[in-house]
Amino acid sequence: MSFLESTDTQLPAWKVLIVDDEPDIHAVTRLTLSRFKLDQRSLSFLNAYSAAEAKQILLSENDIALVFLDVVMETEHAGLEVARWMRQEAGNHFTRIVLRTGQPGQAPEESVIVEYDINDYKEKTELDRKKLFTTTFASLRSYRDIMQVEEARRCQANYRAGLERVIEASSQIFKLRNLNDFANGLLQQVVSLLQLENSMLVRLRGASGISDENKYEVLAKIGDLNSDDQIFTPELIEKLNQTCANRISHLFGDTYVGYFPNISGKTSLFILQGVNNVSDIDTKLLEIFSSGVAIAFDNILLNQEITDTQSELIMRLGDVVESRSHEAGNHVRRMSEVCYLIAIASGMKPSEAAILKQAAPMHDIGKIATPDSVLLKPGKLDADEWEQMKQHPEVGMSILDGSQRPILRASAIIAYQHHEKFDGSGYPQGLKGEEIHPFARIVAVADVFDALIQKRCYKPAWPIEEVLAHLKDVAGKHLDPRYVDTLIQNVDQALAFNERYPG
Numbered sequence: 001m002s003f004l005e006s007t008d009t010q011l012p013a014w015k016v017l018i019v020d021d022e023p024d025i026h027a028v029t030r031l032t033l034s035r036f037k038l039d040q041r042s043l044s045f046l047n048a049y050s051a052a053e054a055k056q057i058l059l060s061e062n063d064i065a066l067v068f069l070d071v072v073m074e075t076e077h078a079g080l081e082v083a084r085w086m087r088q089e090a091g092n093h094f095t096r097i098v099l100r101t102g103q104p105g106q107a108p109e110e111s112v113i114v115e116y117d118i119n120d121y122k123e124k125t126e127l128d129r130k131k132l133f134t135t136t137f138a139s140l141r142s143y144r145d146i147m148q149v150e151e152a153r154r155c156q157a158n159y160r161a162g163l164e165r166v167i168e169a170s171s172q173i174f175k176l177r178n179l180n181d182f183a184n185g186l187l188q189q190v191v192s193l194l195q196l197e198n199s200m201l202v203r204l205r206g207a208s209g210i211s212d213e214n215k216y217e218v219l220a221k222i223g224d225l226n227s228d229d230q231i232f233t234p235e236l237i238e239k240l241n242q243t244c245a246n247r248i249s250h251l252f253g254d255t256y257v258g259y260f261p262n263i264s265g266k267t268s269l270f271i272l273q274g275v276n277n278v279s280d281i282d283t284k285l286l287e288i289f290s291s292g293v294a295i296a297f298d299n300i301l302l303n304q305e306i307t308d309t310q311s312e313l314i315m316r317l318g319d320v321v322e323s324r325s326h327e328a329g330n331h332v333r334r335m336s337e338v339c340y341l342i343a344i345a346s347g348m349k350p351s352e353a354a355i356l357k358q359a360a361p362m363h364d365i366g367k368i369a370t371p372d373s374v375l376l377k378p379g380k381l382d383a384d385e386w387e388q389m390k391q392h393p394e395v396g397m398s399i400l401d402g403s404q405r406p407i408l409r410a411s412a413i414i415a416y417q418h419h420e421k422f423d424g425s426g427y428p429q430g431l432k433g434e435e436i437h438p439f440a441r442i443v444a445v446a447d448v449f450d451a452l453i454q455k456r457c458y459k460p461a462w463p464i465e466e467v468l469a470h471l472k473d474v475a476g477k478h479l480d481p482r483y484v485d486t487l488i489q490n491v492d493q494a495l496a497f498n499e500r501y502p503g
Helices: 023-032 051-060 078-089 110-115 129-173 179-194 234-246 280-324 331-345 350-362 365-369 383-389 392-400 406-417 438-453 464-474 481-489 491-500
Strands: 014-019 043-048 064-070 096-101 120-123 198-204 216-222 250-252 255-260 268-273
Touching: 014 023, 014 051, 014 129, 023 043, 023 129, 043 051, 051 064, 051 078, 064 078, 064 129, 078 096, 096 129, 120 129, 234 250, 234 255, 234 268, 280 350, 331 350, 331 438, 331 481, 331 491, 350 406, 350 438, 365 392, 365 406, 392 406, 406 438, 438 464, 438 481, 438 491, 464 481, 464 491, 481 491
Parallel strands: 014 043, 014 064, 064 096, 096 120
Antiparallel strands: 198 216, 198 268, 250 255, 255 268
């Protein structure tokens, strides 16, 4: 993305290290090369007067292009020792080395020049202005070409690694099926992909015409960000509005706002903080990743719309059944929440617990076929009427059986088995213990709890102490003791659902 490119056109100078125990050599070299330029870049000189000082500078400066290295300093081979140390111990294979000596006959053997990758060797008497210029030009050009090759190699390696990160990130994202998990997973992958610390994903609440401070909602956030009520500062709102108005991603200082519209019309925006040092390769990888994310986001929203519609239809159908039998209002909603609470607290997978929550309202669907004379009878049922009432689990099973949809399959099991008892005395099959599906065992606990804690036309609401005592008494008989214990341990949350859905 071009907006991340620097506008500063001034190029850094080539760093040249002069290693020589004679100060005059330093002065002459600097003076001779004072006007030298290669690729519009001048020279910057560093000075060392011993092998030890040269090593210290080479360790602290990692982008020295050229070293003029005296062979004879504190020892006859001090310069060669520095060259050997650079290549073999320090691992510096890029900096060019020009050996210089003022003592004829001290020339190193050819094998030493080859082994230490020395660029040139000159006697100091040879280095007049013209030869010093040409030697410097050739050495720096060699360094430049080597670094370009190395940069290309590094870019290729980074791009390959980046593509692997994108593929891995995308594969993880596409496994997520609900919007919240998707949003959080997406941010985690982007933070990993770009090595950032702070990021946030927001979405337009509704039509693009909304313009107040509640226009955006947070889907997920990672990092050291403000609390939700302080996130949408006037400055951030202005950036988001500008991005939405222009319909294109934009960089504001060190904050990147990514614009990702989708076919659903619910535009999403990335907010990435600290993007100053994001490379061009990483920005391209973000574009590749985001193109796949946009598709996944559309699919998530479509699936969620289908699931929400299905859940609402199931909930409304459950309401119809309960209202026909004069059950208290919101019974199926409270049951769904309590079932989900028990399922999660007992260690059930969230995906399975979500199916249970959506399927629970259908537990009494079979009562739709029960005659009013039986269903609405104010007094005790006689033997024949009781037999008719006991048929509703099988009726519910027959209504729902055969579907391949997970929620309806779960609803069929719950409708058929929720009147089974843990000790085997229930109906219609007389199942016992683990033979009863966990969904049905959880629904049975939630159903008894809600029936006792709520007021009915034929009884007042029981005090919570009596409800818990009764649950403990029937644990292992009517109800699964494991799920009874789970509900009791989380009863405060269960009671909160009564306040949320009164009736």
